[in-house]
Amino acid sequence: xxxxxxxxxxxxxxxxxxxxxxxxxxxxxxxxxxxxxxxxxxxxxxxxxxxxxxxxxxxxxxxxxxxxxxxxxxxxxxxxxxxxxxxxxxxxxxxxxxxxxxxxxxxxxxxxxxxxxxxxxxxxxxxxxxxxxxxxxxxxxxxxxxxxxxxxxxxxxxxxxxxxxxxxxxxxxxxxxxxxxxxxxxxxxxxxxxxx
Amino acid sequence: xxxxxxxxxxxxxxxxxxxxxxxxxxxxxxxxxxxxxxxxxxxxxxxxxxxxxxxxxxxxxxxxxxxxxxxxxxxxxxxxxxxxxxxxxxxxxxxxxxxxxxxxxxxxxxxxxxxxxxxxxxxxxxxxxxxxxxxxxxxxxxxxxxxxxxxxxxxxxxxxxxxxxxxxxxxxxxxxxxxxxxxxxxxxxxxxxxxx
DNA sequence: GTCTATAACAAGATAGAC
DNA sequence: GTCTATCTTGTTATAGAC
Numbered sequence: 001x002x003x004x005x006x007x008x009x010x011x012x013x014x015x016x017x018x019x020x021x022x023x024x025x026x027x028x029x030x031x032x033x034x035x036x037x038x039x040x041x042x043x044x045x046x047x048x049x050x051x052x053x054x055x056x057x058x059x060x061x062x063x064x065x066x067x068x069x070x071x072x073x074x075x076x077x078x079x080x081x082x083x084x085x086x087x088x089x090x091x092x093x094x095x096x097x098x099x100x101x102x103x104x105x106x107x108x109x110x111x112x113x114x115x116x117x118x119x120x121x122x123x124x125x126x127x128x129x130x131x132x133x134x135x136x137x138x139x140x141x142x143x144x145x146x147x148x149x150x151x152x153x154x155x156x157x158x159x160x161x162x163x164x165x166x167x168x169x170x171x172x173x174x175x176x177x178x179x180x181x182x183x184x185x186x187x188x189x190x191x192x193x194x195x196x
Numbered sequence: 197x198x199x200x201x202x203x204x205x206x207x208x209x210x211x212x213x214x215x216x217x218x219x220x221x222x223x224x225x226x227x228x229x230x231x232x233x234x235x236x237x238x239x240x241x242x243x244x245x246x247x248x249x250x251x252x253x254x255x256x257x258x259x260x261x262x263x264x265x266x267x268x269x270x271x272x273x274x275x276x277x278x279x280x281x282x283x284x285x286x287x288x289x290x291x292x293x294x295x296x297x298x299x300x301x302x303x304x305x306x307x308x309x310x311x312x313x314x315x316x317x318x319x320x321x322x323x324x325x326x327x328x329x330x331x332x333x334x335x336x337x338x339x340x341x342x343x344x345x346x347x348x349x350x351x352x353x354x355x356x357x358x359x360x361x362x363x364x365x366x367x368x369x370x371x372x373x374x375x376x377x378x379x380x381x382x383x384x385x386x387x388x389x390x391x392x
Numbered sequence: 393g394t395c396t397a398t399a400a401c402a403a404g405a406t407a408g409a410c
Numbered sequence: 411g412t413c414t415a416t417c418t419t420g421t422t423a424t425a426g427a428c
Contacts, residue, residue, distance in 0.1 A: 024307070025223065025307050025308070027221070027223030027224060028223060028307075028308070108304060108307075111220070111221050111224075111304075112221070112224070147377075148369075148377070151369065151374075151377055152377075152381075154355075154358070154359075154362055155355040155358075155377070155378060155381060156355070157358070158354055158355040158356075158357070158358025158359065158361070159350075159351040159352070159354040159355040159358070160354075161354070161358060162350070162351075162353070162354025162355070162357060162358055163350075163354065165354070166350055173344075173347065178347075181343075181344070181347055181348075181351070182351065184384070185348075185351060185381050185382070185384065186381070188380070188381065188384050
């Protein structure tokens with residue numbers, strides 16, 4: 001079983017699968033559709049992936065790895081708790097936008113993963129949320145927020161993830177505006193340009 | 197085609213379908229599974245519903261009708277803009293909790309609806325959101341909030357809908373606590389017991 | 393690494409008896 | 411309103427040649 005190699009070809013196929021899964025849903029997308037979009041026959045697909053579910057796993061896994069990397073890089077340039085929360089919100093939004101297919105799939109097709117796959121991805125999700133938990137704790141220590149930081153984090157991540165439902169980056173609201181509004185809401189502040 | 201009657205039997209079947217669709221997803225749930233849970237044979241199912249998709253529509257339609265009714269009733273006892281927003285948040289949460297199956301299905305299986313079904317349900321969703329828009333506008337007029345009320349509404353509804361992912365009503369956080377925290381966040385206030 | 397051909401099975405839906 | 415029996419189609423996945 002040499003289907004686990006991270007070849008460039010495989011990454012291309014994963015991108016294509018992400019698009020189809022995002023547009024039509026995992027169950028509705030057949031291996032024949034995937035193969036056609038990839039320019040091969042359906043039988044050839046199973047040279048790259050053990051089964052259909054492994055393609056779904058690869059899509060979500062890749063999206064999450066990417067999200068963690070972007071968030072960590074964004075945090076390196078932030079100093080204060082506000083800056084860190086803003087950096088995380090911005091990073092979250094840009095991953096949702098740049099890697100939208102994979103994240104829509106992660107949100108909607110979680111259930112179709114095998115139990116083992118889910119367990120592996122939960123670890124990644126926990127690693128990602130740990131970045132938020134740390135920033136929220138720092139904000140709490142700096143007395144920028146009070147009370148239940150876990151609740152604030154969940155409300156904030158919920159509001160962020162829900163943006164895939166309505167947010168149009170080409171609209172009047174820039175990703176930065178959106179990130180600022182969110183951080184202001186999380187911090188219970190009304191000022192807007194305090195993050196730089 | 198007398199499949200459109202709102203018989204009591206049909207309502208029971210819709211409830212059962214909601215549970216299966218919620219637990220396993222629409223596409224993964226077969227008509228045979230549905231029939232078994234309903235205590236009938238798969239052929240008999242098509243006496244009640246034209247096709248599988250009509251069952252999905254009935255589940256989501258019923259959940260949305262219910263949500264609107266609960267929200268309207270909750271608003272009748274509210275006076276101030278704060279009270280109205282709190283009433284809406286509480287109503288939204290109790291619908292999500294009491295009618296959880298249907299709303300999880302509404303969130304996750306929207307894509308599997310026919311174009312016509314979607315259009316009819318969009319009308320219901322708009323009617324529901326109109327209640328929020330009105331309350332937010334009143335909060336704006338009362339200078340409780342400033343800026344982009346549409347953005348605040350979307351962030352709030354996103355945070356609320358995302359609660360299906362993590363909220364456990366039997367945990368330490370009551371639905372009232374959650375609704376209060378949300379309204380406080382929407383209104384950029386830190387005080388907690390100002391709503392009564 | 394891709395092809396063709398096909399195995400093996402499950403899906404939604406219908407027909408007609410009761 | 412429910413049953414049994416079945417049609418028709420589409421699905422994932424495999425085998426073996428190239």
